[in-house]
Amino acid sequence: MARFRQRALDEAASHLQARFFLEEGPVSSYFGENVLDTAKMKDYLSEKAYCAVIDAVKSGKKLDRAFSDEIADGIRKWAMEKGATHYTHLFQPLTGSTAEKHEAFVTFKDGKAMERFKGSALVQQEPDASSFPSGGLRNTFEARGYSAWDPTSPVFVLDGTLCIPSVFVSYNGEALDMKVPNLRSLQALSSAAVKVARLFDSNVSGVSVNLGLEQEYFLVDEALYNARPDLVLCGRTVIGHTSAKDQQLEDHYFGAIPSRVSAFMKDFETEAYKLGIQLETRHNEVAPNQFECAPLFSDVTTSIDQNMLLMIVMQKVAEKHHLKVVFHEKPFDGVNGSGKHCNWSMTTDTGVNLLSPGKTPNKNLQFLSFFVSVMKGVRNHDYLLMTSIANLNNSYRLGGNEAPPAVMSIFAGSTLTAVLDSFLKMQDLSDQEAGRNSIEIVGTIPEIFPDNTDRNRTSPFAFTGNRFEFRAVGSSANAASATYVLNSIVAESLNEFHSCVREREARGESLRDAVAATIRKFIIDSQDIMFEGNGYSLEWLEEAGRRGLRAVRNVPDAYNVYKEEATRRLFTSLGVLSEAEIDARFEVLNEIYVKKLQIEARVIGDICKNHVIPAAVSYENVLIRNVNGMKEVFGEEYKDLCRAEIETLRKVSSFVNRLSDDIESLVDCRRKANAEPDMAVRAKLYSTEVMEAMRRIRYCADHLEMIVDDELWPLPKYRELLFL
Ligand code: ADP
Ligand code: MG
Numbered sequence: 001m002a003r004f005r006q007r008a009l010d011e012a013a014s015h016l017q018a019r020f021f022l023e024e025g026p027v028s029s030y031f032g033e034n035v036l037d038t039a040k041m042k043d044y045l046s047e048k049a050y051c052a053v054i055d056a057v058k059s060g061k062k063l064d065r066a067f068s069d070e071i072a073d074g075i076r077k078w079a080m081e082k083g084a085t086h087y088t089h090l091f092q093p094l095t096g097s098t099a100e101k102h103e104a105f106v107t108f109k110d111g112k113a114m115e116r117f118k119g120s121a122l123v124q125q126e127p128d129a130s131s132f133p134s135g136g137l138r139n140t141f142e143a144r145g146y147s148a149w150d151p152t153s154p155v156f157v158l159d160g161t162l163c164i165p166s167v168f169v170s171y172n173g174e175a176l177d178m179k180v181p182n183l184r185s186l187q188a189l190s191s192a193a194v195k196v197a198r199l200f201d202s203n204v205s206g207v208s209v210n211l212g213l214e215q216e217y218f219l220v221d222e223a224l225y226n227a228r229p230d231l232v233l234c235g236r237t238v239i240g241h242t243s244a245k246d247q248q249l250e251d252h253y254f255g256a257i258p259s260r261v262s263a264f265m266k267d268f269e270t271e272a273y274k275l276g277i278q279l280e281t282r283h284n285e286v287a288p289n290q291f292e293c294a295p296l297f298s299d300v301t302t303s304i305d306q307n308m309l310l311m312i313v314m315q316k317v318a319e320k321h322h323l324k325v326v327f328h329e330k331p332f333d334g335v336n337g338s339g340k341h342c343n344w345s346m347t348t349d350t351g352v353n354l355l356s357p358g359k360t361p362n363k364n365l366q367f368l369s370f371f372v373s374v375m376k377g378v379r380n381h382d383y384l385l386m387t388s389i390a391n392l393n394n395s396y397r398l399g400g401n402e403a404p405p406a407v408m409s410i411f412a413g414s415t416l417t418a419v420l421d422s423f424l425k426m427q428d429l430s431d432q433e434a435g436r437n438s439i440e441i442v443g444t445i446p447e448i449f450p451d452n453t454d455r456n457r458t459s460p461f462a463f464t465g466n467r468f469e470f471r472a473v474g475s476s477a478n479a480a481s482a483t484y485v486l487n488s489i490v491a492e493s494l495n496e497f498h499s500c501v502r503e504r505e506a507r508g509e510s511l512r513d514a515v516a517a518t519i520r521k522f523i524i525d526s527q528d529i530m531f532e533g534n535g536y537s538l539e540w541l542e543e544a545g546r547r548g549l550r551a552v553r554n555v556p557d558a559y560n561v562y563k564e565e566a567t568r569r570l571f572t573s574l575g576v577l578s579e580a581e582i583d584a585r586f587e588v589l590n591e592i593y594v595k596k597l598q599i600e601a602r603v604i605g606d607i608c609k610n611h612v613i614p615a616a617v618s619y620e621n622v623l624i625r626n627v628n629g630m631k632e633v634f635g636e637e638y639k640d641l642c643r644a645e646i647e648t649l650r651k652v653s654s655f656v657n658r659l660s661d662d663i664e665s666l667v668d669c670r671r672k673a674n675a676e677p678d679m680a681v682r683a684k685l686y687s688t689e690v691m692e693a694m695r696r697i698r699y700c701a702d703h704l705e706m707i708v709d710d711e712l713w714p715l716p717k718y719r720e721l722l723f724l
Helices: 003-014 038-044 047-059 065-081 119-123 179-197 222-226 229-234 259-274 300-320 361-380 382-387 414-428 431-443 480-506 511-529 538-546 555-563 565-574 579-641 643-674 679-707 718-722
Strands: 086-091 106-109 112-115 145-149 155-158 161-170 207-221 279-284 290-295 323-326 340-348 461-463 468-470
Touching: 003 222, 038 047, 038 065, 047 065, 065 119, 065 155, 065 161, 086 145, 119 145, 155 300, 161 179, 179 207, 179 300, 179 340, 179 361, 179 480, 179 565, 207 222, 207 300, 222 229, 222 323, 222 718, 229 579, 259 279, 259 290, 259 300, 290 300, 300 323, 300 480, 340 480, 361 382, 361 414, 361 431, 361 480, 361 511, 382 480, 382 555, 382 565, 414 431, 414 511, 431 511, 480 511, 480 565, 555 565, 555 579, 555 679, 565 579, 579 643, 579 679, 643 679
Parallel strands: 086 161
Antiparallel strands: 106 112, 145 161, 155 161, 207 290, 207 323, 207 340, 279 290, 340 468, 461 468
């Protein structure tokens, strides 16, 4: 066998022995030990400094600088007890990953060493981050980017480094990261939701938004991973013929977790628990080597911060197990991709889940108000919401037969659908009468358990009893890229709901009638977004088109939604993004799309030139030697005897020629696209011409993989990568 692949396979086989690095004792004995929460901070700070931190956390305002040196020093002491030697601000740039730059605590003076951590270094850092995309917001010559501690997220120690969760902004305070718009959208949503909730209960003074993130991922043996340049450089395989057996039998989903994998899971869970991440579930997923984990939901910011941290932890722990975690949305063609389901809901400070139907008509009216406001928000901005999850990675998954469809719709389940229908049927009654009847309907909503909302897996956005589940979000994404949009569209819709009710009241309607009439109006306005059927079917795509729901068919095309009036009004009016920030995001999204595809295009070209074609040529030589030998032995009879070999030889050389031409043409397509100065136009060219050239290349390469002698094939195959 090709030496490269054989070595990888041998090494992988040597990893099969399961390893345990387990922490002894119950989780409760070490949970949160590597996080400095506010309770623990008390032991390291003076009363005044401690109050300053609490103030900043509660009000979301900047930390009082008078105390920052003391706070920093207290934090350093704690961190050093945990073995930290360095610190870093950890922020979430627009690339979707996390960024860090480590600095040592140690400083030197007069030949002596001492550990120090100044307040200024805690509160603000100027990372040399000119390489992060800013869409023109941060011209490297005039204004730099700053990361600033977000005291609402606790600091923690990971691998000997104190990590300080931060926001990343430009000199002028413009958002350069994922976190800032998300925080702003949460404020907008919270204040809109409070207004509507207070229609029902004047005791409500705050609403928090909850998020539970289910994380799907693949595991691949490290040696095999390293033998695939495409996995290493792109996070996915750009070529590879599907394995004869993959997920047809669904035996992986229902099977036991392999022991090597469960050892890995236990270990990363331990590390996650120490960091205060409340992991609850783990299981196999549909595709071979695909798994999922999910923590208990918490507020949106914590949930997202912890998810980003969890991905880092999983990758670090995987190293010890000689595994690689593949977070890419579609690492292997032909088997399911991975998502990050966003379970999303709102709770009042009086403890009521606003998306949970209650036992009394009044509570149900409140539930329906929130439910239809989400409906209307999603209907108003269905294409924007779908675009929020669109990027190169997710485009390989989207619209496929397993993944969320590319058109937005909401699944409500049969119980709620019936309630909404009854509301609608009263359209022709007079408003007064309709109001009264609505209350009757509302009185009869039974409690909806998540498990009896018959779980339509084909819906990108499903109601699951007491929350919505946004399923289209990609597994490697920062969930904030989707939640800031979701929060914003619901905030806008709740504001509208509130105004409608108030207007009707001003015209003399009772509050109940006004609410019922507004619910009905919202249902009428947005019923087109509701769909209970099979989201993967062709009929639905056609039907969605008739309803005016746009599908995300091409990612750069979809990004144009950021240029649309409705989108700009949404973000600017809520104070989530300024015009300049919207333009910057548009630019960055296209830039990231181009850069990622550029890498993939280079990688597929290189792999085919350096691995695939040489393997094919070696096989040609084997065939040629065989045919020549047969000719020597059998004379003219060889033609008949070697019919199959000769035919194979023809096929191989024809694919090699095509492949070689296609690689040339890919280079031309890339050159043409790169010459285009407008980033959006360039992205479009990449998404069409470059992508098409890559598709042709893959076709030939995958056919060659099928024909060429397995012994000569240099890259680990799908069946080897996918079955640990
Ligand atoms: P599934 O059956 O959808 O795979 P999981 O148990 O894997 O369910 O994940 C469900 C996620 O939803 C968990 O993170 C859970 O904490 C979260 N969740 C449950 N209730 C709510 C809620 N009201 N709001 C937000 N998230 C919730
Ligand atoms: Mg789920």
